[in-house]
Amino acid sequence: MTASLLFDILVTGLITGGIYALVALGLNLQYGLMRVLNVAHGEFLMLGAYVTYSLHTGWGANPLLTLLVTGPAAFVAGLVLHRLLYARVLAQAEAREAIESRSLLLSFGLLFVLQNTALLVWSADLQGYSYLATPLRVLGAVFPANRVLAAVVALGLSIAFYVYLRRSLVGKAIRALMEESEGAQLVGVNLTRLHGICFGLGVAMAAVTGSLISMLFELTPFVGLPYTVTALVVVILGGLGNVAGSLLAALLLGVVETVGVYLASSDIRLISSYAVLSLILILKPAGLFGR
């Protein structure tokens, strides 16, 4: 294996991993913090992608600038959904298991509603556009410029969020809730309000990831689900509620998958990611960075 091939694999893997990171962070906020298993996570990604697509093709908006629309809009939508649906489920459930199963059913319903809404609005036809579809040459290797851009933005947002969690008061409260829910409430952390914010942030991250990947892939109303699955793998790999863990796990998964693809074939992508997951679950059931 030559150095240039190694470089190629590493960067391609980090590109894939960067996108995984953002979508997984959103899910981790919901699942890690609240035990809300939101299987409609990928559907918010799909909606974000479609909104960017429509803004770009309809009004010529720069896909990157549409993040300023999809992010806040999705955050508000998440707040509303949390207030209308999830807050009730969370309030009524006594045990963590009950929250998981009820939120699972609820989000399955949401998944179908969102998919069919997209179907009515955008139809089932493949839709997409080209943005920055040019080769980017770095040290003798060639990478698609739009993928590099999407990954850089996704990673940047992920790291920014991580810093926010570490530094800001809200971030500290969220971490406190993740680590010790009852203790945090005792010192005055407002559980329902923070849950709403986290849910909104999770939805916003999915939608923003969607905006980014709309530059890379064709859209149908059914593109979301595979991302939910990948995000779940990353969240479990990195450890529930562990933000830094999710970040590293996403990058690791991206690199492992790419190595598999280069050394064998694209068919091995899913196999390699599940192999890593199984291995980690056997060796470290709480996840790579789980407590």
Place this chain on the structure above:
Amino acid sequence: MRIRRRDFLKATGGGAAGAVLRGRAWAQAKPIRIGYTLSATGPYSVGAGITQGTGYALWLEQVNAKGGLAVKGEGRRSVEYVTIDDRSEIETAVRFYEKLMGDDKVDLILPPWGTAMNFAVAPVANKYGYPMIGPTVSSNKLKELSFPYFYAILQQPDACMGAFTGFLKELKGQGKVSKVGVAYVNDLFGIEMHGSLTATLKDTGLEIVDTKSYPLGVKDLSPVLKGFKAAGADVFLGLTYPPDNILAASQAKEVDFNPPVYLAAVGTAFPFYRDRFKGAEGVSGIAGWNPKMKYPGAREYYEAHVKKHQKEPDRWASAFAYGSLQILERCVGEVGLDRKKIKEMLDATEFQTVAGPIKFAKGVNVTTPGMVGQWQKGEFEIIWPKALATAPAIIPKPAWA
């Protein structure tokens, strides 16, 4: 039910009207029912919506505008569809076809979209003795399975790949290409096409420098394309489905891979593909039809399709989907709704359709040869075989737009 009958009697004047009038009223009251499922949701919905659903809708509108479908000995009867969305689920489709033929006893059926779906439904149609003409099935296994009531109107893998290799062999002879990189989607369609390709490519003198398969729903083909580029492939040959086809083309540009010949399978012939890649000038793929072909009704079909749906039919299977309805129309006109007689007629007759003359032998269309098309200034020109060509091939392919 009772109210309906009363309304009906009122409408026909209590049976006092003459026999002719009553006959006509009957035609309005008892339409011919044709059943099918198509995928309006799920992964198959993209192809189903472009290739098949539009043709079904157009034909229905046209035939009812003429006063209905002419049935031998009965005059014209209006047509209605009995249909659901099969959600791209094979078991849903099979259940609904069971119901259509077993319980509802519809007059005729039309096929669902896609090779796998047709495979699943063909035995059911066969069991109930309903002729079914599949416009979106391409599989060599059909011949082995032999369902007498199933007819494949589209070119099968051997024909499609025969055209690819025939075309490449000529280019090889002219010294224009020599090294082929093959990528195929790892499902029934891709695997069968790949099998046919390797069989026909064997004695052409072309070298396969790399072969890579990938799963349906693949998200990154750049490693594959970079590999081909590094191996010096001057032919990209992708046995694709639509989403991966589009991914491959966008990434080929992104990793700066522009081989002199770029061939792909399902999706290339979609007008959407041309629009997506700013004309897709010089991109080639499996073809079967274009509006320039001198078949009776071809141009009219194209214009009616654009007028009704505000989108063009694709340049491979769309015309065959519509053509299969023309075939059924002619059969019903000549032998009525007796499905056994329709089958006998399908076995024995050469039909003229917008997709050209079609004759079935052992359930497979043996008239239409495999074809290669190439996007040139907005039209998917047929460039191979030469007898059917609507334009000469552009080699090498121009740079990606």
